[in-house]
Amino acid sequence: MVEEPAIAIPDELERSFRDHHGLVFRTACRITGNAADAEDVLQTVFLRLLRRGRSAEVLENPESYLRRAAINASLDVIRSRQANAEVELTETPAAFASSHGGDLRQALARAMGQLKPRAAEIFALRFLEGFSNPEIARMLRISQVLVAVIVHRTRQQLCKELRPFLGGRS
Numbered sequence: 001m002v003e004e005p006a007i008a009i010p011d012e013l014e015r016s017f018r019d020h021h022g023l024v025f026r027t028a029c030r031i032t033g034n035a036a037d038a039e040d041v042l043q044t045v046f047l048r049l050l051r052r053g054r055s056a057e058v059l060e061n062p063e064s065y066l067r068r069a070a071i072n073a074s075l076d077v078i079r080s081r082q083a084n085a086e087v088e089l090t091e092t093p094a095a096f097a098s099s100h101g102g103d104l105r106q107a108l109a110r111a112m113g114q115l116k117p118r119a120a121e122i123f124a125l126r127f128l129e130g131f132s133n134p135e136i137a138r139m140l141r142i143s144q145v146l147v148a149v150i151v152h153r154t155r156q157q158l159c160k161e162l163r164p165f166l167g168g169r170s
Contacts, residue, residue: 010050016062017046023063024070030128031074031112033105041073048073064139071124078113104165111161119154126151 021042028041045066059065112120125131125139126147133151137144159166 013046013050016049016066020062020066021046024066027067027070027124027129028074028077031071031109031124032077033109037074037077041070041077044073044076045069061139067125067129068121068139071121071129072117074124075113075117075120078109082110082113104162107162107165108158111158114161115154115157119150119157122147122150123154123158 024045025038025042028038029035032038032041048069112123115123122136122140125136126133131139133144133147137147140147
């Protein structure tokens with residue numbers, strides 16, 4: 001039996017994983033709605049860093065980079081699930097528990113999967129991660145006005161999609 005050679009993991013990447021794996025996992029779990037998908041996102045984010053030959057330590061702001069990478073990878077999971085017609089989301093977070101339960105969570109995931117990547121990222125940072133508009137503007141290196149406009153338009157679009165769950169309100 002031939003053993004596969006071990007992959008050499010740079011110390012910086014290992015340190016970044018230790019320091020930030022919880023952040024990546026929590027971010028992914030909030031967006032995907034379940035731990036199994038969040039684990040996949042966690043692996044994807046750090047494998048991408050390994051393949052690119054750079055670690056979060058050498059990046060200017062590793063926490064911001066990794067949070068954004070987790071959001072984008074989570075949205076990829078949601079989009080691929082939609083493409084495969086597998087929209088079953090389990091382990092509904094308490095924040096979305098209502099009379100509609102998982103239905104609202106599924107509808108939100110579908111609606112977020114339809115957003116443009118930048119809009120989905122800003123929505124997730126604002127409403128799922130709890131960052132303010134000025135903080136998001138600094139993270140993404142865009143103006144606060146642009147963040148506010150994207151947040152407003154995204155909320156309008158999502159309200160249209162989720163109107164049946166909001167009792168017809170917008």
